Structures are given as C-alpha cells and as structure tokens.
Amino acid sequence: MDRRDLLRAAAVAPLAAFASAPDWRALRRRLDGTLVLPADAGYAAARRLFNPAYDRIRPAGLAYCASAADVAACLAFARAGGIPVTARSGGHSYAGWSTGTGLVIDLSRMSSVRYAGGRATVGAGARLIDVYDRLASHGVSVPAGSCPTxxxxxxxxxxxxxxxSRKHGLTCDALEAVRVVTADGRVLDCDASRHPDLFWACRGGGGGNFGVAVSFTFRTFATGRATVFFLHWPWAKAGAAVREWQTWAPSAPDELWSSLHLTRSAGGLDVEVVGTFLGGAAALDRALAPLVARLGRPARRWARTVSHLEAMKAMGGCGSRTTAECRRIPRTAFAARSHLAYRRLPADGIRALVEGVARGGRHSVLLDAMGGAIGRVAPAATAFPHRAALYSVQYYQEGMDRTWLRAIHADMSEYFGDHAYVNYIDPDLANWRSAYYGPNAARLAAVKAAYDPGRLFRLPQGV
Known part of the structure; x- marks a missing residue:
C-alpha cells in the first residue's frame, strides 16, 4: 500500500456519520473506480453473474474498485451503514453468492498480470484466460482452472x-503471498511470515470469509507443449469406464490429468474421457495404454499437441478461438453439487452412478482425477483438506431444477461420504462446514474470529 493509498484509506473514517441513511453519493466521491446504482444506465449489465438464473437479484450498489483503498472505502461504508457486502471476482459462484442485495465490491478492474523473476503478481479480478494469455508471452504459467472467465x-x-494440478499442485499451492483488505479496512500483505494464519486460510478456506483479497503472488512453472485428448466410448461401456478409470487415473503419471464424463443430453448418453498431457502424442499413447487395454479402443478419438495456452483454451471449451473470443463465452444457466472420492466406488456404487445419469433430463457427472502433486501436501498445510482424495465428483444439471441433483447426490453419498469442494459451493448442503473443511474447520473459525470478529462478511455458508 503506497502513501497515497494510506491517506485515502484514512479518509474513509468520516463515513461513520452515515450510520442511519447510507449516502451513496459520498461513497461515489471517495472512489477512483465507478459506483453503479439502480438508476444508472449500466446497472442491468453490472449486476449480472455468469449464471443468468441470478439476474433477479438487485444489489443496492455495485462498486468497480480500482485499488485496495477503494475496497477499504467500500468496507467502511458497509460497516457504517449496516449494509450487507459481497466481493465479486469473476461472478461464477455456483450459489449466486458473488452478488447480494447490499453493496457488491467488484474486482474486475483490478486485473493486472505482472511477471518477474519466476513470480506472477495477479489482480484478484483477472480472468483465467487473461492470466494464461499474459503469462504465455513469458513462457510460464500457474496451475489454475479451466473455465476461461x-x-x-x-x-x-x-x-x-x-x-x-497433478503435476504442479492446486492454485493455492503455488500461492506465495496475498494482499487482503480486512473488515476493519487494513490492507495486509500476507505470506508464510506475515499474518501466516490469514495466509493459511486464504489457501483453500473459500472466498468471502476473511476479507477481500485484491492481489496474489504465485510461483510459476515453465511451460512446454501439451497434448489434449478426447476419447469416447458407447454407453454400454459406462460401468466399465468408471471401474477402470478410477483405478487408472489417480495413479497415472503426474503429467497426465484426465476427467471422465458421463452425460445425458439431447443427443443421448455418452461416455467421454478428456484430458491434458504435459508432453507429446507418443508419450500420451503410452500413458493411456493401461486404460485402453482394460476398456477397449474408444469408438472416437481426437488428440492434438499444442502450446500450453492453446491447451488451456481447449480445456476451457474455446479451443482455436482468440483470447478475446474466450472472454465472451455464453452465460449458462446451471446447478451443481459435488463430492470428493476418498475411495473407489464398489460395483453397486458404480451401478447407482450409471443408472442415475441415465435418468431423464440433461445433466452430467464429471470425475476429475486428483493424486499426484495434490496428494503430496499435508491436509493441514493449507486450508484445503482433501489431499487424500482420488478424484472430485461434480454433478452438473442444465437449468436450475435441482430435483435430479438432489436425488443422485443422496444416492452417491452412501459411497462417497460427506466430502465436498468449497468452490462448487452447494446451498443444499447441511453439513457444509465439515464437508468443505474437514479437520481444518476449527482453525478457520479461529482465523475468522481474529480478522472479522464483527462478521462483516456473512455468506450463508460463511466460516
């Protein structure tokens, strides 16, 4: 935080005078960024999330913050007026909790990506496609997700x-420092030696709990060519595909990540294994050989060796498009739930999963391989506890009717237990605290009490 930011953060103190009737014009004057209110022309677009199902939510105001000082001003305004406050990075919260009826702090203008000396400093509002694109010019990247926006x-x-992740770990494993604006307006630089408990909590404890993170410093890795692949089998192979994939994928070479998709769509039922291999086509064939030997040759196969950036685009569903086009992927109405698989499904569990997907509707189950570098980190080393999981399970439903989701999740809980991934946040989950955080929940609660004792940040499933 430079001298100018310190002075501007201090200047928000007079906002306490507006405890009874929030003066939105006063907040607007204090921001270098832009405040959008319901009467403003840009309001309809500003309040949209990725999922159009949440277009009905009408925030009292949305602040496009330009700096940490802007964020501090917004938090002071929310404290003084008793206004609910929500931080929004990309607007992809599965439960719609990156918006609300109070003040939304939008970080999309804080999106710089800078690289130096093996480290990338990234604004919290940067979209993944822009992180990948800008780091590609330096021949490096960070381990991150697939959806480009x-x-x-x-x-x-x-x-x-x-x-x-199987090669380079989770995104939070590459995180070396994070700048956080806390509920009381402080701007804290956190790492292993400065505010180490808050730093620990920011590595898997979930967004919206402890403060507003405004920038991250990541350790990068050098990129090379990668081979992306898409393999399809007929639905008659679905049970065998689950059985063989769950044995093979979590223990495959670290360079190989794969996902098994069981899908029911307008086109029928499909079994697909998609993946990324950090190497060439010949080495990929050798890595795939054990699966193919057990399951049989796929009915359809597509594989291509490309740059790391192009591989990330392909995995994000915008392969062969420009970066600008990847930023404009269509908004999608969906609902989802999750499990983490700590053990392989037995025969009756496989049957329940396959039969569940075959039930009427348009939906998918996505099994994403874990293991590798993910599992070589101790469960308590970061706030993300699921290091021993073999794979993650995502139940994905087109539209917002959660009937199928609830049924298949209940059926599969008998086999997978109560583990879930906080980034697939699930409003139906009753035991969310233990499901997301396991044995790390108590330490996270202590960090919350230390840095947000007044509970300014109040997610429905907030620590």
Missing amino acids: VGVGGLALGGGLGVV
Missing part, C-alpha cells in the same frame, strides 16, 4: 483444482 480470486481462495 472464472476470476482468479475465487479460484485460488477455494483451493483451485485444475487440469495441471
């Missing part, structure tokens, strides 16, 4: 499962 802030704070 996800904000790096929410991803990193919740852990950050991604398509190179």
Whole structure:
C-alpha cells in the first residue's frame, strides 16, 4: 500500500456519520473506480453473474474498485451503514453468492498480470484466460482452472483444482503471498511470515470469509507443449469406464490429468474421457495404454499437441478461438453439487452412478482425477483438506431444477461420504462446514474470529 493509498484509506473514517441513511453519493466521491446504482444506465449489465438464473437479484450498489483503498472505502461504508457486502471476482459462484442485495465490491478492474523473476503478481479480478494469455508471452504459467472467465480470486481462495494440478499442485499451492483488505479496512500483505494464519486460510478456506483479497503472488512453472485428448466410448461401456478409470487415473503419471464424463443430453448418453498431457502424442499413447487395454479402443478419438495456452483454451471449451473470443463465452444457466472420492466406488456404487445419469433430463457427472502433486501436501498445510482424495465428483444439471441433483447426490453419498469442494459451493448442503473443511474447520473459525470478529462478511455458508 503506497502513501497515497494510506491517506485515502484514512479518509474513509468520516463515513461513520452515515450510520442511519447510507449516502451513496459520498461513497461515489471517495472512489477512483465507478459506483453503479439502480438508476444508472449500466446497472442491468453490472449486476449480472455468469449464471443468468441470478439476474433477479438487485444489489443496492455495485462498486468497480480500482485499488485496495477503494475496497477499504467500500468496507467502511458497509460497516457504517449496516449494509450487507459481497466481493465479486469473476461472478461464477455456483450459489449466486458473488452478488447480494447490499453493496457488491467488484474486482474486475483490478486485473493486472505482472511477471518477474519466476513470480506472477495477479489482480484478484483477472480472468483465467487473461492470466494464461499474459503469462504465455513469458513462457510460464500457474496451475489454475479451466473455465476461461472464472476470476482468479475465487479460484485460488477455494483451493483451485485444475487440469495441471497433478503435476504442479492446486492454485493455492503455488500461492506465495496475498494482499487482503480486512473488515476493519487494513490492507495486509500476507505470506508464510506475515499474518501466516490469514495466509493459511486464504489457501483453500473459500472466498468471502476473511476479507477481500485484491492481489496474489504465485510461483510459476515453465511451460512446454501439451497434448489434449478426447476419447469416447458407447454407453454400454459406462460401468466399465468408471471401474477402470478410477483405478487408472489417480495413479497415472503426474503429467497426465484426465476427467471422465458421463452425460445425458439431447443427443443421448455418452461416455467421454478428456484430458491434458504435459508432453507429446507418443508419450500420451503410452500413458493411456493401461486404460485402453482394460476398456477397449474408444469408438472416437481426437488428440492434438499444442502450446500450453492453446491447451488451456481447449480445456476451457474455446479451443482455436482468440483470447478475446474466450472472454465472451455464453452465460449458462446451471446447478451443481459435488463430492470428493476418498475411495473407489464398489460395483453397486458404480451401478447407482450409471443408472442415475441415465435418468431423464440433461445433466452430467464429471470425475476429475486428483493424486499426484495434490496428494503430496499435508491436509493441514493449507486450508484445503482433501489431499487424500482420488478424484472430485461434480454433478452438473442444465437449468436450475435441482430435483435430479438432489436425488443422485443422496444416492452417491452412501459411497462417497460427506466430502465436498468449497468452490462448487452447494446451498443444499447441511453439513457444509465439515464437508468443505474437514479437520481444518476449527482453525478457520479461529482465523475468522481474529480478522472479522464483527462478521462483516456473512455468506450463508460463511466460516
């Protein structure tokens, strides 16, 4: 925080005078960024999230913050007026909790990506496609997710499962420092030696709990060519695909990440294994050989060796498009739930999963391989506890009817237990505290009490 930011942060103190009737014009004058109110022309667009199902939510105001001092001013305004406050990085919260009826702090203008000396300093509002694109010019990257318009802030704070995690770890594993604006307006630089408990909590404890993270410093890795692949089998192979994939994928070479998709769509039922291999086509064939030997040759196969950036685009569903086009992927109405698989499904569990997908509707189950570098970090080393999981499970439903989701999640809880991923935040989850955080929940509660004792940040499933 430079001298100018310190002076501007101090200047927010007079906002306490507006405890009874929030003066939005006073907040607007204090911001270098832009405050959008319901009467403003840009309000309809400003309040949109990625999921159009939440377009009905009408915030009292949305602040496009330009600096940490802007964020501090917004938090002082929210404290003084008793206004609910929500931080928004990319607007992809599965439950719509990156918006609300109070003040939304939008970080999308804090999106710089700077690289020096093996480190990337990234604004919390940067979208993943821009992080990948800007670091590609330096021949480096960070382990992150696949959806191109996800904000790096929410991803990193919740852990950050991604398509190179088996080789390079979670997004939070590459995190070396984070700048956080706390509920009382302080701007704290956190790392292993400065505010280490808050730093620990920011590595998997979930966004919106402890403060507003405004920038991250990541350790990068050098990129090379990668091979992306898409393999399809007929639905008759679905049970065998689950059985063989769950044995093979978590123990495959670290360079190989894969995801098994069981899908019911307008086109019918499909079994697909997609993935990224950090190497060439011949080495990929050798890595795939054990799966193919057990399951049989795929009915359709597509593989291509490309740059790391192009591989990330392909995994994000915008392969062969420009970066600008990847920023404009269509908004999608969906609902989702999750599990973390700590053990392989037995035969009756596989049957329940396959039959659940075959039920009417348009939906998918996505099994994403874990293991590798993810599992070589102790569960308590970061706030993300699920280091021993073999794979993550995402139940994805087109539209917002949660009937199928609730049924299949209940059926599969018998086999997967109560583990869930906080970045697939689930409003139906009753035991969310233990499901997301496991044995780390108590330490997270202590960090919350230390840095937000007044509970300014109040998610429905907030620590």
